Amino acid sequence: MSSLAPLMGRLSQVFSPRLCMFISTVIITAGTLVVATSKTFEMFIVGRVISGAGASGIFIVASIITIQMTSPERRGLFIGLINTGMTAGVSLGAVIAGALEPTIGWKPLFGIQSPICLVTGLGLLLSIPANYTSNGNAYVQYSLRQKLVRIDYSGALLLIATIILFLLGLSGPKILPEPLILSAFALPLFVLNEVYIAKDPVIPVTVMKSRGTLLTCLAAVGFMMARWGVLFYTPVYALAVRSWAPAAAGSILIPTNAGFAAGGILAGVFHIKREGSFYAHSVIGMALWPVTMVAIALVSTPTSSWALYMLLVFLNGLITGAALNYTLVHLLHLTLPEVHPVIISLLTTFRGFAGSFGSAIGGGLFGRVLYRSLVDGFADAGLSDRGNLVRKLLGSPALVGKLEGTEKTVAVGAYQDAIKALFYAATGLAIVVTLVQACTGWTSPVPKIEPEPEETIAGEEGIYGGT
Numbered sequence: 001m002s003s004l005a006p007l008m009g010r011l012s013q014v015f016s017p018r019l020c021m022f023i024s025t026v027i028i029t030a031g032t033l034v035v036a037t038s039k040t041f042e043m044f045i046v047g048r049v050i051s052g053a054g055a056s057g058i059f060i061v062a063s064i065i066t067i068q069m070t071s072p073e074r075r076g077l078f079i080g081l082i083n084t085g086m087t088a089g090v091s092l093g094a095v096i097a098g099a100l101e102p103t104i105g106w107k108p109l110f111g112i113q114s115p116i117c118l119v120t121g122l123g124l125l126l127s128i129p130a131n132y133t134s135n136g137n138a139y140v141q142y143s144l145r146q147k148l149v150r151i152d153y154s155g156a157l158l159l160i161a162t163i164i165l166f167l168l169g170l171s172g173p174k175i176l177p178e179p180l181i182l183s184a185f186a187l188p189l190f191v192l193n194e195v196y197i198a199k200d201p202v203i204p205v206t207v208m209k210s211r212g213t214l215l216t217c218l219a220a221v222g223f224m225m226a227r228w229g230v231l232f233y234t235p236v237y238a239l240a241v242r243s244w245a246p247a248a249a250g251s252i253l254i255p256t257n258a259g260f261a262a263g264g265i266l267a268g269v270f271h272i273k274r275e276g277s278f279y280a281h282s283v284i285g286m287a288l289w290p291v292t293m294v295a296i297a298l299v300s301t302p303t304s305s306w307a308l309y310m311l312l313v314f315l316n317g318l319i320t321g322a323a324l325n326y327t328l329v330h331l332l333h334l335t336l337p338e339v340h341p342v343i344i345s346l347l348t349t350f351r352g353f354a355g356s357f358g359s360a361i362g363g364g365l366f367g368r369v370l371y372r373s374l375v376d377g378f379a380d381a382g383l384s385d386r387g388n389l390v391r392k393l394l395g396s397p398a399l400v401g402k403l404e405g406t407e408k409t410v411a412v413g414a415y416q417d418a419i420k421a422l423f424y425a426a427t428g429l430a431i432v433v434t435l436v437q438a439c440t441g442w443t444s445p446v447p448k449i450e451p452e453p454e455e456t457i458a459g460e461e462g463i464y465g466g467t
Contacts, residue, residue, distance in 0.1 A: 001052035003163040005352040007156050008057040009345020010202050012064055014147050018128040021061045025121025027054030029114050036111035047110075059086055060348040065128065067344055076272025079325050080264030087257035087317075090231065094250035101246070152198040158190035159202055163353070167360040175364065203349075207342050212334030215440045216327055217350040222433035223286060224354030226293065226426035227320050229362050230256060233419055234313060237300050240397035240415035255310045256317035263321025278330040279442035285323030286434040290427045292316040297423035302412060324351075327437065336445055362422055367394060369421045373414035381406050 012020045031051030038044040062082055070078045101109055142150070162183050169179035194201035207213055231253065238249035272278070296312050299305070328347065335343050374393060378386045383406065392399055393411055400411045 001056045002167070002353050002355065002357070003160040004053055004056035005060055006159055006202055006349045008060045009064065009342065009349060010152070010200070011057075012061050012345070013341065014150060014200070016132070017061045017065045018125065018130070018132055020057050021065070021128065022121050022125040024054045024057035024061065025117050025124065027051075028058075029117040029121070030054075032110045032114040032117060036107050036114065056352070060345055060352060063348045064341065064344050065132075068341070069132070072275045073273050074268075076268030076325055076329060077265065078268070079272075079328060080261070080266075080268040080321065083264045083321060083324065084261035087260045087321075090253060090257055094235065094253050095247060098245075098247035098250040150200050152194070152200055152202050155190060155193045155198045155202045158186055158193055162186040162190055167357070170360045170364050203346060204342060207339055207346060210335060210445075212331060212440045213343060213346065215436050216331045216334070217347055219286070219433040219437040219440070220324075220327065220347060220351045221354050221357065222429050222436070223289070223320075223323070224351050225358035225361065226289070226430045226433075227316075228355055228358030229422055229426040230293075230296070230313065230316055232359060232362065233366065233422055234296075236397045236415070237419050240400040241300065241302050241412055241419070242306075243401035246398060252310070252313060256313035259314040259317030259319075260321040261317075263318040263323075264325045265321075267322040267325045272325060272329050275329075275333065277333050277442045277444070278326045279440070281326040282323065282330050282440075283434065283438045285319055285326055286430070286437050289316065289319050289323065290430040290434070292319060293423055293427040293430060297420050297427065300416065300419050300423065302416070330440070330442075333444055334440065334442075362426070365425060366418050366422045370394060370414055370418035373417045374410065377410035377414050378407075381410055383407070383410070 008020060008024075028051050031047050031049070031054055034047030034050055035044055036047075038047055059082075062085075063079075066078050066082045067075060097109060165179040165183035165186060169176045169183065191205065194203065194205050234252045234256070235249040238244040238252050239246065242249075267281075271281075292312055292315050296309070296316065299309055299312065331343060331347060332340060371390065371394060374386075374390045378384060378390070386407070389407065393414075397415060400408060400415060403411055
């Protein structure tokens, strides 16, 4: 999903956002069908890869369409609405899947999604105007063959390789240096390809020369990586530390995603009704987020108040939704209108990276801390022969609730240690990216036209037929 996401902004310009959106839903339909009918683990993974390839185009293309088809006065509202749609899917999907899987099994659960995705894709195809094309589209008059020739295949392959190798090196319990080295080698090759070889680069390097663009994208990656720590690991906390059922654990996502939706919509309805700078609001929003993260880490214990926990994750989501809305409209202020389509796809791509980067890097940190805490905890309790149990606990937080006595005490403590370590790391990352966002500036690149001095106008009365 993350490796193909950067290509979608360019593909939506070469072809059309409407077509890219429909094809993405068709690919997801095929992927879920492969998963539902898989009989081996390898086939299951193939289906997930196909589904991820389709999912790469959904949010990015939807964002481009939404922003381009709305006026500045209503842009903030519609950005909030599209974020609401995304976050509602995340929260409801977790809850519904957690409730249905024990009853119907995982294969029918994926099988149900396939026709739903196809119907949704057809609905989008019929809803989006057939004559709609992305702003600044220079490919409208091109034939299909000419469009296919213009695609930057070498840049796409290098970018995919860079991202996959980077994630591979960071995603396991141990950091793998070889993929990271190869990723570091592939990245400059990608940049050189975009600068000197590609006719239509995947990510135009000239856009990255904008300080506001570069720093906003970097801040977005870090901010959403920290945010994904909440989305991935608050349910893990509920499963392992509080021993909640899977459906109940997934319900933790409801308040944080409700807050996310409310924050974006409230900012759009009551404040973002104009073009211009939203510098202070972007920085303040990001600065408030680490405060809620520290509070969540402190109450991630077996005996804390569940009501307080729900309130904190709601506030965390509320601030996230508002901050993302403000940073996007502020970036549009920092860049020229003619590059806004590229800027939108670029920023959305970087935000899309955060899910994979957050799960890979955060998951690697979580797994390492959990492993060490389990090993040390069992050794201190005189249960050093629990290697098989450690392996199972690393992959199944729900297993903690089935343990008893000392084993359960050690497992709960280890999960609590790992969750707190991850949340404190997310707090530190959020503080850093707040400083990055503060360096974006507030000056628009559009030159202002200075009025002529009054004496000059008065001295040219003859030209204007003065009295």
